[in-house]
Amino acid sequence: MAGSSTETDWVSRFADDVIAESERRAPGKPVVVASGLSPSGPIHLGNLREVMTPHLVADEIRRRGIAVRHLISWDDYDRYRKVPNGVEGVDDSWAEHIGKPLTSVPAPAGSPYPNWAEHFKAQMSAALDELGVEYDPISQTAQYTAGTYREQILHAMRHRADIDAILAQYRTKKAPAKQSQKPVDDAELAAEEGSGAAEEDDGSGSAAGYFPYKPYCGECGKDLTTVTSYDDETTELTYTCACGHGETVLLSEFNRGKLVWKVDWPMRWAYEGVVFEPSGVDHSSPGSSFQVGGQIVGPIFGGKQPIGPMYAFVGISGMAKMSSSKGGVPVPADALRIMEPQILRWLYARRRPNQSFKIAFDQEIQRLYDEWDALTRKVGEGIALPADVAAYARAAGTAAGELPRTPRPLPYRTLASVADITAGAEQQTLRILSELEPDRPLAALDEVRPRLDRAEAWISSQVPAEQRTVVRAEPDAERLVALDDGERGALKLLVDGLGSHWSLDGLTTLVYAVPKVQAGLDPDAKPTPELKVAQRSFFALLYELLVGRDTGPRLPTLLLAVGQDRVRTLLGAGG
Numbered sequence: 157m158a159g160s161s162t163e164t165d166w167v168s169r170f171a172d173d174v175i176a177e178s179e180r181r182a183p184g185k186p187v188v189v190a191s192g193l194s195p196s197g198p199i200h201l202g203n204l205r206e207v208m209t210p211h212l213v214a215d216e217i218r219r220r221g222i223a224v225r226h227l228i229s230w231d232d233y234d235r236y237r238k239v240p241n242g243v244e245g246v247d248d249s250w251a252e253h254i255g256k257p258l259t260s261v262p263a264p265a266g267s268p269y270p271n272w273a274e275h276f277k278a279q280m281s282a283a284l285d286e287l288g289v290e291y292d293p294i295s296q297t298a299q300y301t302a303g304t305y306r307e308q309i310l311h312a313m314r315h316r317a318d319i320d321a322i323l324a325q326y327r328t329k330k331a332p333a334k335q336s337q338k339p340v341d342d343a344e345l346a347a348e349e350g351s352g353a354a355e356e357d358d359g360s361g362s363a364a365g366y367f368p369y370k371p372y373c374g375e376c377g378k379d380l381t382t383v384t385s386y387d388d389e390t391t392e393l394t395y396t397c398a399c400g401h402g403e404t405v406l407l408s409e410f411n412r413g414k415l416v417w418k419v420d421w422p423m424r425w426a427y428e429g430v431v432f433e434p435s436g437v438d439h440s441s442p443g444s445s446f447q448v449g450g451q452i453v454g455p456i457f458g459g460k461q462p463i464g465p466m467y468a469f470v471g472i473s474g475m476a477k478m479s480s481s482k483g484g485v486p487v488p489a490d491a492l493r494i495m496e497p498q499i500l501r502w503l504y505a506r507r508r509p510n511q512s513f514k515i516a517f518d519q520e521i522q523r524l525y526d527e528w529d530a531l532t533r534k535v536g537e538g539i540a541l542p543a544d545v546a547a548y549a550r551a552a553g554t555a556a557g558e559l560p561r562t563p564r565p566l567p568y569r570t571l572a573s574v575a576d577i578t579a580g581a582e583q584q585t586l587r588i589l590s591e592l593e594p595d596r597p598l599a600a601l602d603e604v605r606p607r608l609d610r611a612e613a614w615i616s617s618q619v620p621a622e623q624r625t626v627v628r629a630e631p632d633a634e635r636l637v638a639l640d641d642g643e644r645g646a647l648k649l650l651v652d653g654l655g656s657h658w659s660l661d662g663l664t665t666l667v668y669a670v671p672k673v674q675a676g677l678d679p680d681a682k683p684t685p686e687l688k689v690a691q692r693s694f695f696a697l698l699y700e701l702l703v704g705r706d707t708g709p710r711l712p713t714l715l716l717a718v719g720q721d722r723v724r725t726l727l728g729a730g731g
């Protein structure tokens with residue numbers, strides 16, 4: 157499919173622009189796209205767009221056979237700002253590390269990782285691998301502490317007055333409270349999260365002037381430091397720290413500090429030659445780090461601002477309160493537990509970056525899966541629209557090939573209903589699923605995995621206990637005695653038809669036909685309003701007798717799940 161989808165979807169159009177721009181800026185060099193992530197805590201699912209937008213564009217470029225790098229900058233040399241709430245293995249004592257680089261903060265208790273940043277990076281990296289995201293990770297701790305940006309730092313210090321003048325244009329304007337490069341879910345998160353982004357993110361002046369660089373203290377390890385003098389000739393830098401420590405170092409040899417965020421980001425655009433790096437809508441305001449970075453990158457670092465579309469926020473809907481894996485924050489791994497990677501990729505591929513959407517953890521996920529299955533069929537039959545085919549291909553695989561797919565993708569809602577009824581019991585699940593299509597019985601549950609596992613996880617983590625289906629252990633004797641003649645007749649029609657209709661399709665036909673036959677209509681008759689009323693009350697009766705409430709999983713699935721003998725017993729027709 158390489159190159160075939162040009163001009164059919166937003167990804168192709170961005171790829172065209174990015175390739176052309178890269179050719180203008182750096183002819184013959186690989187195209188560079190970038191994302192930035194802050195491992196300051198659990199990485200919010202909403203922030204996945206920061207990665208997926210450049211990923212999809214890079215993947216399209218790769219499909220066209222053009223060399224491309226997707227850099228993911230781990231902003232792990234940023235300061236630890238606050239102790240996130242509700243993270244397992246973390247208590248208030250972590251507050252003593254505020255001000256240190258994220259890689260110098262201990263990991264949560266019990267973590268196999270050496271520090272805070274690595275702990276949260278690992279969680280995100282695993283999700284990105286599962287999603288098929290190919291990227292070059294860059295640890296900013298590794299870069300800064302190795303002296304990689306030495307020249308750029310010395311250069312920025314030499315031009316600190318110019319930087320200060322650029323920043324000053326924005327300081328007088330009312331700056332937004334928060335200037336993260338990251339999309340966030342709501343105002344509260346906006347106040348909590350962020351990479352290098354806070355009130356001090358453009359550096360601060362002291363009596364000695366403005367400096368765009370901050371050392372981490374040699375004594376306490378924190379950034380509570382103030383540069384008190386700097387000599388451009390010798391690169392001698394003197395700082396003092398709130399802890400009382402102070403020292404003079406040679407910046408030409410010193411590797412324990414970093415450029416302030418608003419200077420750091422454009423420095424890296426120039427250093428890496430980034431052509432495409434989208435950012436959240438919070439960057440549309442003047443004074444945001446993306447906008448200010450655009451003013452700094454050329455005059456100071458001789459580079460260019462990336463093509464940087466603003467992407468809209470991605471919301472989360474219907475997530476059960478207690479179900480997120482870490483600290484009450486939904487992370488990509490939570491979504492991947494209930495949906496296959498293709499589905500999550502599809503959500504991003506089918507929407508332009510400036511369209512917001514929600515990732516559904518509630519009943520909506522069943523509709524989403526129905527839509528995906530319908531699209532899969534249309535693509536197979538060659539009748540899908542070009543843009544839908546493109547989104548499908550981007551979701552189903554990458555330039556490296558197809559992602560692993562469920563061999564026999566039975567409907568998610570069916571699998572969920574079965575999981576609901578069986579509570580995951582394997583033998584019962586296999587029996588029910590085998591009866592769905594009797595002429596093509598299931599040989600093993602692996603045929604429906606991993607989709608089955610996702611549906612089971614959805615039922616157990618997102619559907620509250622009081623909404624689960626519990627099949628009656630005993631017939632409802634009282635209700636059975638109270639049946640009127642019409643009800644009795646309908647149940648008899650159903651029970652008599654079970655044997656010859658025992659499949660998903662067969663039972664679907666049967667349950668709709670019973671009220672028609674009772675009304676003296678042909679089983680294929682078009683439903684009238686009266687008939688719909690009759691069907692609804694018949695279905696309610698079945699739910700009442702089978703599961704003791706007036707709704708439940710789709711009836712054909714429920715009947716299959718309960719099993720023929722038990723259905724007969726519960727409907728009062730048992731031996």
Ligand SMILES: [Zn+2]
Pocket residue numbers: 373374375376377378380397398399400401
């Ligand atoms: Zn100190």
